[in-house]
Amino acid sequence: MNNPSKEKVLARIREALRLRAPSPAQIHGRHANAPVAEYTRDFRDAMPPAGSNDAERRAIFEANLDALKGQFVACKTAADARAKLEALCAERGWAKLATHRAPLCEAVVPAEKSPIITDDGYDKNALAAVDAGITECECLVAQTGSVMFSTRACGGRALSVLPPVHIVLAKRSQLVGDLSDAYALIRAKYGENLPDCLGFITGPSRTGDIERILVLGAHGPKELFVFFIEE
Amino acid sequence: MSSPLTRFKAAVADATSNEARRDFIYKALGGYYVSRDKNKNNFRDWQKARECAAQTKYESLNNLAEELEIFSKKIEGRGGHVFFASTPSEAREYILKVARDNGVKKIIKSKCMTSEEIHLNDALEAAGTEVVESDLGEFIQQLRKEPPFHFVFPCMHVKRDEINTLFQENIHSRDTNNPAELTMIAREYLRQKYIDADMGITGANFIVARDGMISVTENEGNSRLSAAMPKIHLVLVGIEKVVPRLEDLALFLPMLATAGAGQPLTGYNTQYAGPRTAENPDGPEQFHVVLLDNNRTQLLADAEHRDALHCMRCGACLNVCPVFKNIGGLSYGTTYQGPIGSLITPHLRGTKNWQHLSYSSSLCGACTQACPVKIDIHDHLLENRRNAATLAPSILWKMIFFGFNFIFAHPKLYALTFKIAKKINPLTKLAGKVPGTLLYGWTGTRKLPEPPKSSFRERFAEHKKQDLSVR
Secondary structure, eight states: OOOTHHHHHHHHHHHHTTSOOOOHHHHHTTTSSSOOOOOOOOOGGGSOOOOSSHHHHHHHHHHHHHHTTOEEEEESSHHHHHHHHHHHHHHHTOOOEEEOSOHHHHHHSOGGGOOEEGGGOOOHHHHHTSSEEEEOOSEEETTTTEEEEETTTTTSSSTTTSSSEEEEEEEGGGEESSHHHHHHHHHHHHTTOOOSEEEEEOSSOEEOTTTTOOEEOSSSOSEEEEEEEOO | OOOHHHHHHHHHHHHHTOHHHHHHHHHHHHHHHHHHHHHHHHSSOHHHHHHHHHHHHHHHHHTHHHHHHHHHHHHHHTTOEEEEESSHHHHHHHHHHHHHHTTOOEEEEOOOHHHHHTTHHHHHHHTTOEEEEOSHHHHHHHHHTOOOSSSSSTTTTOOHHHHHHHHHHHHOOOSOOOHHHHHHHHHHHHHHHHHHOSEEEEOOSEEEGGGTEEEEEESSSHHHHHHHSSSEEEEEEETTOEESOHHHHHHHHHHHHHHHHSOSSOSEEEEEOSSOOTTOSOSOSEEEEEEEOTTHHHHHTOTTTGGGGGOOOOOHHHHHOHHHHHHOGGGGOSSSOHHHHHHHHHHHHOHHHHTHHHHSOOOOOHHHHHOTTOOOHHHHHHHHHHHHHTSOOOHHHHHHHHHHHHHHHOHHHHHHHHHHHHHTHHHHHHHHTSTTSTTHHHHTTSOOOOOOSSOHHHHHHHHHHTTOOOO
16 A cells, blocks of 8 residues: 655654754753763663572572462473373363474373364364463563563464463573573574564463452463473 | 633543542552552662663654664565554544455454544444454443543543443443452453454554564553454554664563553563464464654654653653642543643644643652653643743733733822722622632632732832931
8 A cells, every 4th residue: 555644754754853852861961060971771780680690590580470470380301391280280170271383392281182283273262262371482581570472482372362371381491581681582593584473471461450459360361380391 | 612721620620629539549559659669679770771761762763764664664574564644534544444455344452542542443433343442441441431541541540339330231241349350251251352353453662663573561461362363463653662673672661561550571562573474373464553643743843852752651650640640631631641641742732722731730840750761741841831931822811911011011000000909809809709700710719818008109108208218
């Protein structure tokens, strides 16, 4: 579709910018007597702590996930994760799971329990009706207790958000410090060819829209499990 | 049609006299202050983070035209569409055309303030399309047929009992006033809407220009579902929301969550680059981004107030504003409420009709202090007043000042006027308490002071008569 306003808007922007605005440092330094240095854009050391070694990162991630009301499940090996998942299914009475084609998912999710593999295509109503969606992830972020997802690592867009429970399978080596690390990892892995959708899942779905009272499971998953595989 | 000022005055009188509602707003914000402070303190250097954010936004705006061109190329390279809309009607027409061309009957919408700006829902409904708001707060406001009260917490003024009644009347739910149960009722009701929708409309918190992505921040997952299930994903966003690269989000996402909602990071922060790619099992077949100007370039041209375009709509300035907390968001009559709304609305919709908002501020500076991108909000409100003063005055204004000038330039007339004024003071006092009269706006809530027994001029003459030396 032709877009007659594109050049008009861009021209207006260029015209508007012919007059330069004072920089933030100039504006906010105007009440001070001393000249102000330009602000930097290097923000990393200003952000919340992310841990400087593996043990610290793990402790921060666990604490953050717990504060978000996500559930951290430590597993020694993939086989251990499989046993813990089966126990969870038995406890909750889950019979229908959905997952995608990936090494960890294949090692952990019992095939007879997962009628939906999103890579093979799926019916939307059927996916909405499963007990839990199980995915891998790009990485875990200690700083915020987040799971980084992408369409490529998590079996598409819907699997990690449509089912009522989301279970993430991650290896210890996938834990990174801060959000900057997470983006660096994506950049190194995909280069120019980024996934069509990526981002951070931070705890289960939540809302405070009614009287600012926290309720979990507004539209997305009511529960978020992270199976943390140590091997 | 009454003027925005008349409506503002009436709404403010109404809102401020409802003390129970004001208490409710204060209480609702109480928890936010605690969690915001806790998360701010978890930053190793919040002030430095603010400086970095301000600098990044400043540099992005200086490059705006180039950034938007790169963004368009990247999106189009992945098979998406970018449409520049100069005016609200251009944006509406494009969106209606996309809907028409694809036979869209049902639309699921996630929170998008720019769509409030262009009254998109009305246009889509008039064209016979079903539009459902999916953000819980927006859904409640849609059922109430009321605009958002606060651009981040749309229904923070609504009590649970009112929501109970609203749901029973509109979606035939059972009787409950438990917030968790009410949320589940909305969840069940909206679930099928995502699956059945032909098109999902979302806003965007950031345009990640050089990576050709848009970023959406939310807590509920409704935006992710709106962008995952329907066959078309359409994004409506203001042209100013640019950051250069994904890496910049590592700064902005935690700041937005902390300042806006008192969270370390909101539930879902998602970046979208285009329609579904071949290796993915799902996602939309079409991806459209509508970039809205709607007078933003006019604000951009004002170098003094350009930093108002740094705003990422976190709502922190509303949450701390003593005026907002007492008059409430609906009184403003604008898309964007609170201090930032008072600052930008005169720029976007005309100083003549909206200058009164610049005066509805105590200039206490709480907004400036709260702003994560360091917009000089309260100074700019004062400068807005200066700008308003340069407008051509009204006839009444001219007459008042002509009279003032004339009386003060003629000593005899001056003396006479004040003698008369003193005589009729009790009458003036009485008249001042009658609503609707000329002085009522000032005297309605203030006492007219008693005039002194004798004026300076009278006493001067008296002294002279008694032959006292006066130097």
